Amino acid sequence: xxxxxxxxxxxxxxxxxxxxxxxxxxxxxxxxxxxxxxxxxxxxxxxxxxxxxxxxxxxxxxxxxxxxxxxxxxxxxxxxxxxxxxxxxxxxxxxxxxxxxxxxxxxxxxxxxxxxxxxxxxxxxxxxxxxxxxxxxxxxxxxxxxxxxxxxxxxxxxxxxxxxxxxxxxxxxxxxxxxxxxxxxxxxxxxxxxxxxxxxxxxxxxxxxxxxxxxxxxxxxxxxxxxxxxxxxxxxxxxxxxxxxxxxxxxxxxxxxxxxxxxxxxxxxxxxxxxxxxxxxxxxxxxxxxxxxxxxx
Amino acid sequence: xxxxxxxxxxxxxxxxxxxxxxxxxxxxxxxxxxxxxxxxxxxxxxxxxxxxxxxxxxxxxxxxxxxxxxxxxxxxxxxxxxxxxxxxxxxxxxxxxxxxxxxxxxxxxxxxxxxxxxxxxxxxxxxxxxxxxxxxxxxxxxxxxxxxxxxxxxxxxxxxxxxxxxxxxxxxxxxxxxxxxxxxxxxxxxxxxxxxxxxxxxxxxxxxxxxxxxxxxxxxxxxxxxxxxxxxxxxxxxxxxxxxxxxxxxxxxxxxxxxxxxxxxxxxxxxxxxxxxxxxxxxxxxxxxxxxxxxxxxxxxxxxxxxxxxxxxx
Numbered sequence: 001x002x003x004x005x006x007x008x009x010x011x012x013x014x015x016x017x018x019x020x021x022x023x024x025x026x027x028x029x030x031x032x033x034x035x036x037x038x039x040x041x042x043x044x045x046x047x048x049x050x051x052x053x054x055x056x057x058x059x060x061x062x063x064x065x066x067x068x069x070x071x072x073x074x075x076x077x078x079x080x081x082x083x084x085x086x087x088x089x090x091x092x093x094x095x096x097x098x099x100x101x102x103x104x105x106x107x108x109x110x111x112x113x114x115x116x117x118x119x120x121x122x123x124x125x126x127x128x129x130x131x132x133x134x135x136x137x138x139x140x141x142x143x144x145x146x147x148x149x150x151x152x153x154x155x156x157x158x159x160x161x162x163x164x165x166x167x168x169x170x171x172x173x174x175x176x177x178x179x180x181x182x183x184x185x186x187x188x189x190x191x192x193x194x195x196x197x198x199x200x201x202x203x204x205x206x207x208x209x210x211x212x213x214x215x216x217x218x219x220x221x222x223x224x225x226x227x228x229x230x231x232x233x234x235x236x237x238x239x240x241x242x243x244x245x246x247x248x249x250x251x252x253x254x255x256x257x258x259x260x261x262x263x264x265x266x267x268x269x270x271x272x273x274x275x276x277x278x279x280x281x282x283x284x285x286x287x288x289x290x291x292x293x294x295x296x297x
Numbered sequence: 298x299x300x301x302x303x304x305x306x307x308x309x310x311x312x313x314x315x316x317x318x319x320x321x322x323x324x325x326x327x328x329x330x331x332x333x334x335x336x337x338x339x340x341x342x343x344x345x346x347x348x349x350x351x352x353x354x355x356x357x358x359x360x361x362x363x364x365x366x367x368x369x370x371x372x373x374x375x376x377x378x379x380x381x382x383x384x385x386x387x388x389x390x391x392x393x394x395x396x397x398x399x400x401x402x403x404x405x406x407x408x409x410x411x412x413x414x415x416x417x418x419x420x421x422x423x424x425x426x427x428x429x430x431x432x433x434x435x436x437x438x439x440x441x442x443x444x445x446x447x448x449x450x451x452x453x454x455x456x457x458x459x460x461x462x463x464x465x466x467x468x469x470x471x472x473x474x475x476x477x478x479x480x481x482x483x484x485x486x487x488x489x490x491x492x493x494x495x496x497x498x499x500x501x502x503x504x505x506x507x508x509x510x511x512x513x514x515x516x517x518x519x520x521x522x523x524x525x526x527x528x529x530x531x532x533x534x535x536x537x538x539x540x541x542x543x544x545x546x547x548x549x550x551x552x553x554x555x556x557x558x559x560x561x562x563x564x565x566x567x568x569x570x571x572x573x574x575x576x577x578x579x580x581x582x583x584x585x586x587x588x589x590x591x592x593x594x595x596x597x598x599x600x601x602x603x604x605x606x607x608x609x610x611x
Contacts, residue, residue, distance in 0.1 A: 110365070110394050111394070118361075118365070118390065119389050119393050119394040121389075122389050125358050125386065125389070128355040128358030128359050129358045129359070129361050129365075131355075131359045131362055132358065132360060132361060132362015132364075132365075132366070132370070133362040133363075133366045134362070135347065135363065136367065136368050137366060172354070173358065173386075176349070176350070176355030177355050177359070179350065179352075180349050180350065180352070180355055183350075
């Protein structure tokens with residue numbers, strides 16, 4: 001496990017909050033998009049793209065890259081924001097989110113958006129696709145990044161990270177993939193479960209209960225960690241620990257809050273796919289900017 | 298009588314040969330490898346064979362993962378399960394996401410006859426044909442598998458290949474060189490064009506022979522690729538014969554008959570008849586008996602030819 005400085009944690013936390021503001025602007029401007037699940041995944045994506053992942057924005061198809069399979073496709077406003085700020089495409093382009101002719105489709109399109117690995121939106125695909133990618137990578141020869149990439153200290157072969165929503169694990173194909181990953185002993189596959197407890201029509205506990213969640217994954221043969229999903233230090237540590245697990249896949253259950261950062265959106269399923277009014281936008285923006293101050297000191 | 302050869306064994310042999318030619322080919326199975334004979338690849342190249350269990354949706358998604366990481370995955374399960382249970386995976390990732398997965402649909406048509414209508418697969422061509430970016434190949438003869446598999450592997454996109462379970466007559470000799478997307482005229486004739494795929498090609502040839510004895514010369518076209526359809530060959534057959542019959546082991550809705558009809562109405566409206574399964578479910582029974590009883594007998598093809606020809610004069 002690596003040492004993560006206070007400054008690094010602060011920087012990533014600040015980015016995550018800035019991304020929330022960006023996503024608010026996108027969804028408000030277009031009056032369409034998904035805020036709640038984007039906000040719960042902010043620290044997860046910021047930690048991955050701004051520290052953990054070995055990717056090369058100037059060469060998105062670099063064969064030696066880590067793969068991030070973003071399975072909870074509806075939350076793509078946050079994915080696009082992270083990719084743009086990581087350098088995969090100009091941040092100005094975020095303003096075209098969900099517009100006709102844009103590279104930023106309503107749900108992720110791997111052919112249009114640099115850095116997007118898989119189509120998503122229909123839920124439940126990430127783990128099984130991740131199994132195929134992890135199997136294909138397992139014996140693939142390594143390759144060097146370009147001078148512009150920023151590899152972490154890790155020297156191991158490319159790894160696969162799947163970001164899942166907790167609602168989407170209702171889907172049976174998730175568990176088909178979970179079983180296959182264990183069967184093939186995929187130590188190079190890590191799933192991060194954005195466990196925000198809310199899905200489209202209400203609490204996950206009511207729509208389709210998933211507890212005991214850790215025990216479930218453990219029983220399927222996975223290495224399990226549970227972290228506070230908005231605590232960047234914990235997320236980074238868990239990603240490092242997952243990399244040290246060999247011969248079996250790893251899941252990080254990130255306990256998160258749907259709508260994190262905006263008081264009237266938190267824990268409210270109605271903010272799954274609802275755009276804010278002008279008045280709600282102003283209130284949300286004020287709260288998010290206030291929340292940003294603690295990371296700017 | 299032509300020599301009869303197991304399509305499954307021919308498939309297994311062709312797959313092993315392909316594995317020898319291309320190191321990037323991997324084979325996946327939803328636990329039916331002893332049915333479709335992909336076990337032969339597993340024996341030859343165990344490190345490149347992956348059994349994902351009885352999980353057809355995962356089969357497609359895992360194959361997608363291989364495809365987007367530079368491998369050439371051949372996914373194997375029963376055709377009926379690809380074309381029903383795993384369709385969303387195929388649409389979203391293979392077709393929309395352009396993952397070059399090769400879907401090898403075993404036991405297609407009525408060829409798994411005794412397992413009954415749950416295993417009969419008579420809607421796959423219509424379903425697959427509706428998906429943008431999909432390519433559909435239907436081999437009609439055991440010898441053709443070794444011709445098609447390398448092309449399927451090299452094809453720049455997803456492919457659905459429909460495979461027959463049973464032993465089929467050998468139609469083609471070593472000179473047969475089919476190309477994906479180009480129909481093969483297997484018999485010349487100017488009175489009616491019979492366009493067939495799969496097991497119905499051999500039946501169409503039988504029908505043509507009988508028709509010839511009755512003074513009618515049928516052109517028989519093997520339409521081994523349903524998508525992209527060889528429009529030119531369909532149009533010239535319509536222009537030169539003035540009447541078209543399609544013959545397929547599939548519902549008459551949306552498959553080969555549908556594809557040809559779409560071309561004819563826009564390019565060359567001529568009388569046409571479709572031979573295939575009516576819009577209904579089938580029943581258990583011996584294979585040949587099922588084909589004969591569900592509207593795909595040699596006599597059905599002949600009757601369709603006469604009906605189409607009769608309409609020419611109107």
